[in-house]
Amino acid sequence: MLLLGIDVGTSSIKVSVVDAQSQQAIASAQYPEDTENKVISVRAGYAEQDPDMWWEHTQLAIAKVLQHRAVRPEEITAIGIAYQMHGLVVIDEERNPLRNSIIWCDSRAVDLGEEAFQHIGNKKSLDRLLNSPGNFTAAKWAWVKQNEPAVYKKAYKIMLPGDFIALKLTGDATTSISALSEGVFWDFRSNSLSTDIMEYFGFDEGVFPELRPLFGEHGFLQSSVARKLNLKPGIPVTYKSGDQPNNALSLNVLRPGEVAATAGTSGVIFAVSDQLISDKESRINTFAHVNYTKEDIRTGVLLCINGTGILNSWVKQNMGQGLGYDEINKIAQSVPPGSEGLSILPFGNGAERIFNNRIIGSHFLNLDFNHHHRAHVFRAAQEGIAFAFRYGLDILRENGMNPSVIRAGIANMFQSELFTQIFANVTNTPVELYNNDGSIGAALGAGIGNHTFASPDEAFEKMKVHSTIVPQTDHPYEEFYSTWRELLLEKFMQIKK
Known part of the structure; x- marks a missing residue:
């Protein structure tokens, strides 16, 4: 079948x-x-x-x-x-x-x-x-x-x-x-x-x-x-x-407290709750999850960042012509954490909900024409995307969502070992990777819908963790994130004015 x-x-x-x-x-x-x-x-x-x-x-x-x-x-x-x-x-x-x-x-x-x-x-x-x-x-x-x-x-x-x-x-x-x-x-x-x-x-x-x-x-x-x-x-x-x-x-990810992430064109952290949660500023959004019913509440509390993988794609198209993503990741690894001072804000894909639907735009900050080259840009882009996830995750934490682990499919940016490790370090949260993607999920959903599987649990009983990436103990990313956040808030305040 x-x-x-x-x-x-x-x-x-x-x-x-x-x-x-x-x-x-x-x-x-x-x-x-x-x-x-x-x-x-x-x-x-x-x-x-x-x-x-x-x-x-x-x-x-x-x-x-x-x-x-x-x-x-x-x-x-x-x-x-x-x-x-x-x-x-x-x-x-x-x-x-x-x-x-x-x-x-x-x-x-x-x-x-x-x-x-x-x-x-x-x-x-x-x-x-x-x-x-x-x-x-x-x-x-x-x-x-x-x-x-x-x-x-x-x-x-x-x-x-x-x-x-x-x-x-x-x-x-x-x-x-x-x-x-x-x-x-x-x-x-x-x-x-x-x-x-x-x-x-x-x-x-x-x-x-x-x-x-x-x-x-x-x-x-x-x-x-x-x-x-x-x-x-x-x-x-x-x-x-x-x-x-x-x-x-x-x-x-169907039960309260479980959390999923994606990093395609946009980036999302999706946390399941059994409550009707809302953020006071609507910076994160709550929708009915796939298993929501009026009698058994299951909501998805969704952090969305429009500008994530689209930045990585833009960098590849404009600075990595002829290179594949694997080659770009390898080049990025030649630069130390922090990209030697270069910071990138990835918000160049329309209005961002985490900033009250304001258009922040993408910004390259502290770029030194005499020192920085494309390897710095390749790494700073991935770091900027991970920093954006951390900024949004802190908003989720303000609203009571505190994941102990985040699950992701081996797709889009989570195919990059470099990005995944930076993500785990910056968020201080382990990442479990699985060999599933959206089209596979849709197929299994169809099996639940036509009763091929008696329940969602049965549809995933054979799913296994591919690998787990844990935060490193000696990384410097908390300091780099603090610097990036200060630069972000400075730009955000200018835009609010």
Whole structure:
């Protein structure tokens, strides 16, 4: 019995086929392989992608994975989908996108979200929504209403990126409590769509897809699509989740106190709680986890830093032409900790929640043209990203989340031994690494959703730790972090003025 998982990322679409018995991936593919999906930015602070591009690349990635000789397409019994969170997809009655998706790192709706926060009331918003509307999907939809009335009027449904891919597969538009909460449409006290959000923005509830359990049936593969993909018609889509809750699932982070991390384009620490937690300044955000129910609360307290792996990618593209990441990491190791005074603030990818949705920008500080060279930049970039994680983790700690260990998949920046060790040292927290990723998690989620596994615990009973990286006892990073933090706060205060 095989399970198909699709991960709709910002840079690419990844697909894995998992054998349910072994709980291991037997084949994986992604599209594109050697480049990254385009982010359209017509002006500073804007970030969009074409939903039809996601669908095209999903089909190409599935075609590639089905070419693997270990995969028998006729044995695929369920499909699961993970996706980049907070994006807005607007479709018409013919199920076609009316505009590009306004994706997670787009900053255009910050002011609208802040105005809603003040109107509804900070205390009420944090109590019922657990977040400020900030720059989430609700505020993006309000921007469309205000600036693109023709699109707003013609809209049949609004949805998240994963909902759109499921729609293309099945023809059905569905959503879940977790998805509505990540858009900041969900009232955790009434356990329903937020009347405060609906009334303040003047939204019509009819644009929301049908509410379904996250682990459950979200439609069946259409015959026409099945023929095109060389799959059986009628395969159910039985799981849909945002990428960060899904990453936590893939690492079996489901119980209160457990913590997961990712360091892809953005960086996230995701801590599970059995409480309705909110940060007084909404610097971290709380959403319904994949296993949330009204009766058994499981929330994901999410620290997000937009500018992490995207900085490492930018450095590679602009200063490491022709080099692979392994070569860059090796060159970075030739420089001592602290990068001989060079500090980098990685916040160059839109408004940052940990700074109250302000745009900080990336900064290279104390750069000496006569001494520093690209090796210093390679190392300072990884150190700056780790320092940003520490800054955010301290906010999580202020809110009662104190992880004794952080789990991560061996993917993106956690493939770098250098970065992972710096991360452990700077956060003073051991890191457990696993050979799982988002597409594998989505496949296992599908197995939970169609009852191949009796419970999430059963789906991960064969998962083993690949390695554990513990903080070194003699590292100098506390001093370097303090210096970096002072530089950061100096820039932040300038921006606040």
